[in-house]
Amino acid sequence: MEKISILRNMYLNLKISKFKGIGLVFFILLLSIIIGLRNPNYLTVGNIRDMLLDTTILAIMALGMMLVIVTRGIDLSVASVLALSGMLVGLFVEKYQWAPASVTIFIGLAIGSFCGAITGFIVAKGKVMPIIATLGMMNVYRGLTFVISGGRWVNAHQMPESFKQMTRTSIFGIDFLIFIAILVYIVFYYFIYYTRTGRQIYAVGSNPEAAHITGINIDYILQLVYTLMGSLSGLAGVLWVSRYASAQSDTAMGLEMSVIAACVLGGVKITGGSGEVYGVLLGSILIGIINNALPLVRISPFWKLALQGVIILVAVIINAIIQKKVER
């Protein structure tokens, strides 16, 4: 009890009572300490860097997913868009070996935006429920990936060296992937909190009728949100293919669930209207830790899935309890 009151005082002193991720930070630290005790290698710089590198793609996509969920929607097609853009870029670099690697990023963004725009059009103008529309588009994009590639892979030796090295270089001493993620987060932070359109997204999510009466163009906002989600998935597709140096038709199967889990862990309400950037970041990091740490503490792969579920469940419960205690 005493500890909790100290925690509460700290909390009030810092005047961050609106910071809802406190429970999540607490849990991440706790988990890190436990894993660190089991395997000292976990808390080395090298391992943390590896872990961050594996988390960046998830973190980038979770940001877009947050915007979609804030507008009361959901996008199940993200993993398929990732696979499609990755496959197209893979085929592109296979054919045009001389193309500079930076071009591929723009190609990925363009493909992703196009896919996202179609999904957004169906949701915004077609008034189809997001879960149905994106479930359908998930299959469409995955199918297109199969059609275009003919079911074959683009392997590491078919890709030019410059493309593979893209995600292995560093900019200003920061790894390329982490640099891109930071860039995306800064841009989106500014967009979400300091621009009119960004705020309108939240308005549409928390009360569509009121937003409509205030003169916000709901269709435009929905279209925008799904297009952004698509472009981030497209970007993630390029990074994925470059990092793992292979483009397959079944790339990232089931990733949409991890992305949604990262969002919901980060406190994004599935009923729309609320969600913070730092929450999504923390949620992604937690998922990254779980994926990275379980093999490190030598857990049999058959136990991995069950333990992942238990950890997520404990995390949300602890978060809920701490928040309740702190707010009282």
Place this chain on the structure above:
Amino acid sequence: MIMHSIRRLIKKKFKINYIFRQWEWILIILIIIVNAINAQISPYYLNAEGLLDATMVFLDKGFAVLAMAFVIILGDIDISVASIMALSSVVMAVAYSAGVSMVASILAGLLTGTLCGFFNGILISRFKELSSIIVTLSTMSIYRGIAYVILGDKSVGNFPSWFSYFAWGYIGKTHIPFILVVFIFCAIAFGILLHRTTFGRKVYATGNNFEASLYSGVPVEKIKMIVFTLMGLMSAVSAIFLTSRLGSSRPNIALGYELEIIAIVVLGGVSTRGGVWQNSWGKPFAFPDGFYKIWNGIKKYSRSSYDDYYWFAFDYSFNYPQHIEQNDKKEKRDK
């Protein structure tokens, strides 16, 4: 006077707008369109026996769909259904291979599903801050994880021959599948439960306005518990039919079924906002999806039409991987 009121009643009830504004008509029209196209594509499609047989292939999901409608009317969602199906199927198979009688194994499977659903229900009604999506997202991993812990990467089969009757049997000497009869029976039972009992009304009330129902004395927590437990039970029923159809059990069966089941419920006109299901009885909601799948199945066997419709990317997406596989196999055989 009486005639007048009757006439008014008829007018009101049968106003064309009123009838055709209902969502079900779109579904029925969709079913007719899909079936018409199917019949065009394959001359073997449109016979009663084939259609009845076809229901065997997709109806196992239907049982989970019935309960999922309740969950979604509550304004909640359950993503762990497919994992519950996998776990109860694995428990059933392992129990049988350990020497327990088949009937007892089936009961064990049902019990497992019920317990899983009960656990979901406890978590969701005890911790009100947690949305159902995050709870079931984590139990989704947990249940399938437990299935993996139990069985690893093995599969268990060799059920007694009468067990396949669940999925492949006919009623007597007629050509009516057993599973179809059971499904219709369950659908009517769930329809009555939802529309003609106080429990069903309370489910609607809770979904419409949680706070208002709480203050007007509806036992909201208890209702959530019951609905989620029911969801677990029906997932286990689905699992039995699925296992019977497959003839064996592995931890990775029913992978991705949760999205299909939710999609079927939403297609059937249940709003994910909760509390709404525009109207009542005898919903054919499991059917469009199923027929759609068979459509793909039939197209697989008629090559020429396959080429004609290649632009229709939507079903391409389902079809293509299998198509490639089959072509590969065919080529190997030819060599």
